[in-house]
Amino acid sequence: MMKSLKIAVAGLGTVGAGLVKLLADNAGIIAARSGRAIEVAAVSARDRSKDRGVAIPDSVVWYEDAAVMAAEADVDVVVEVIGGSDGIAKQVVETALARGLSVVTANKALLAHHGTQLAKLAEDKGAALAFEAAVAGGIPIIKALKEGLAGNSIAQVTGILNGTCNYILTTMRETGRDFADVLAEAQALGYAEADPSFDIDGVDAAHKLCILTSLAFATPVDFQSMHVEGIRHISAVDIEFAEKLGYRIKLLGIARKTELGVEQRVHPCMVPVRAPIARVDGVFNAVVAEGDFVGRSIYEGRGAGAGPTASAVAADLVDIARGCRTPTFGVPVAALSPLPAAPMTARQGAYYMRLMVLDRPGVLADVSAALRDEQVSVEQMIQPGRAPGETVPMVMTLHDTTEAAMERAVARIGTLAAVVEPPRIIRIENL
Numbered sequence: 001m002m003k004s005l006k007i008a009v010a011g012l013g014t015v016g017a018g019l020v021k022l023l024a025d026n027a028g029i030i031a032a033r034s035g036r037a038i039e040v041a042a043v044s045a046r047d048r049s050k051d052r053g054v055a056i057p058d059s060v061v062w063y064e065d066a067a068v069m070a071a072e073a074d075v076d077v078v079v080e081v082i083g084g085s086d087g088i089a090k091q092v093v094e095t096a097l098a099r100g101l102s103v104v105t106a107n108k109a110l111l112a113h114h115g116t117q118l119a120k121l122a123e124d125k126g127a128a129l130a131f132e133a134a135v136a137g138g139i140p141i142i143k144a145l146k147e148g149l150a151g152n153s154i155a156q157v158t159g160i161l162n163g164t165c166n167y168i169l170t171t172m173r174e175t176g177r178d179f180a181d182v183l184a185e186a187q188a189l190g191y192a193e194a195d196p197s198f199d200i201d202g203v204d205a206a207h208k209l210c211i212l213t214s215l216a217f218a219t220p221v222d223f224q225s226m227h228v229e230g231i232r233h234i235s236a237v238d239i240e241f242a243e244k245l246g247y248r249i250k251l252l253g254i255a256r257k258t259e260l261g262v263e264q265r266v267h268p269c270m271v272p273v274r275a276p277i278a279r280v281d282g283v284f285n286a287v288v289a290e291g292d293f294v295g296r297s298i299y300e301g302r303g304a305g306a307g308p309t310a311s312a313v314a315a316d317l318v319d320i321a322r323g324c325r326t327p328t329f330g331v332p333v334a335a336l337s338p339l340p341a342a343p344m345t346a347r348q349g350a351y352y353m354r355l356m357v358l359d360r361p362g363v364l365a366d367v368s369a370a371l372r373d374e375q376v377s378v379e380q381m382i383q384p385g386r387a388p389g390e391t392v393p394m395v396m397t398l399h400d401t402t403e404a405a406m407e408r409a410v411a412r413i414g415t416l417a418a419v420v421e422p423p424r425i426i427r428i429e430n431l
């Protein structure tokens with residue numbers, strides 16, 4: 001057998017400790033598949049005495065400073081599982097690549113912000129930069145886009161890319177519990193990011209979508225152009241109406257090529273209950289990719305947690321151990337070509353709108369007039385109950401229109417005296 005592949009692990013949190021456990025538990029099969037053993041030779045974490053539930057052999061060299069480890073450790077690969085788009089994580093990755101060491105990272109924030117520049121550095125140094133764990137955790141979606149679908153022109157990639165949000169939305173629907181209560185539970189289960197606003201405000205999903213866009217369309221990562229909304233405003237009332245109308249609410253990331261350029265958007269969506277993605281529940285992630293020859297293909301699995309993430313990191317390590325190399329974003333960096341960002345106002349599709357209105361004559365007529373003036377056509381309307389003079393919900397679904405027309409109509413509706421809360425809009429995606 002060839003000499004072992006020596007790795008240094010920067011960060012021993014959920015992912016790092018999970019990786020150390022996986023490499024120990026599955027050492028035999030991994031060595032057989034790689035043609036060589038994968039050996040943890042160095043680690044760096046902040047607290048050496050902490051019990052992480054995994055044994056670190058005495059032969060492993062400990063570094064107080066992960067950057068020093070990246071600069072000095074006698075290894076072939078540095079695994080960066082600290083996190084953060086800048087600071088120490090970036091320093092570790094740059095230092096390792098500059099030495100010509102390959103890097104495996106789970107860090108989507110780093111890649112969304114600096115992916116192209118890091119890919120260039122890796123390419124110049126002949127090193128691999130691999131990140132299967134960074135997008136949809138254990139689902140091998142990076143490999144699917146780079147290798148399995150390599151013969152296709154990709155038209156669209158859509159995904160449930162944040163397990164925390166999917167868990168929250170699923171649990172809210174199943175139990176009727178509050179958003180905050182369910183979020184606390186997701187954090188306790190280890191799904192949430194260190195900063196939970198990254199999960200619930202859609203930023204984590206956007207980081208992941210940005211990477212998928214680059215792979216799907218051979219463009220440089222472009223995080224700044226993304227439209228990003230989270231799930232803070234989704235209420236139990238909307239979840240209930242969605243059910244009544246035959247939809248489920250999901251936080252989706254959508255990357256699509258249009259005549260105007262590339263759409264990259266993350267926001268809550270209503271998807272028909274019969275769509276496969278509507279039934280991906282709890283902490284599970286899913287990605288739907290549409291290629292011109294393959295058609296639609298769907299990938300589902302666990303997007304977070306120690307086991308699934310370690311599984312993805314290990315797959316990248318096996319590739320490196322085997323000597324398999326693919327360009328970081330599917331094509332050499334020089335072949336990544338920017339495409340214009342399609343403006344969000346050009347989005348075409350159907351909409352759900354919930355208003356809280358005073359129950360009095362003429363309100364529906366005023367709302368309808370605002371929609372009519374923007375050529376927005378009503379598909380369904382629900383106004384449950386009757387409470388003269390009191391506040392009641394008025395819910396509509398609207399036929400395909402543009403985001404721009406919808407924005408204008410909603411702005412006018414929001415100014416009506418009988419509309420007592422800002423209108424709530426959820427885009428309907430017919431997947």
Ligand SMILES: NC(=O)c1ccc[n+]([C@@H]2O[C@H](COP(=O)([O-])OP(=O)(O)OC[C@H]3O[C@@H](n4cnc5c(N)ncnc54)[C@H](O)[C@@H]3O)[C@@H](O)[C@H]2O)c1
Pocket residue numbers: 010011012013014015016044045046047064065066080081082083084088106107108109133134137190191193194303304305306309
């Ligand atoms: N947890 C998941 O399910 C999951 C899934 C996919 C991707 N990721 C990504 O993986 C990365 C790690 O996530 P995690 O959940 O394991 O985080 P974590 O907070 O559990 O672990 C991070 C580790 O890095 C260590 N660390 C921080 N600063 C350090 C420094 N200066 N030097 C050395 N170590 C340092 C911390 O002590 C901790 O052990 C992040 O980029 C995250 O986005 C996590």
Ligand SMILES: N[C@@H](CCO)C(=O)O
Pocket residue numbers: 134136137161162163164165191192193199204303304305
């Ligand atoms: N916080 C992320 C972890 C995986 O990247 C999630 O909930 O999906």
Ligand code: NA
Pocket residue numbers: 132133134135136137138139140141142312
């Ligand atoms: Na993955």
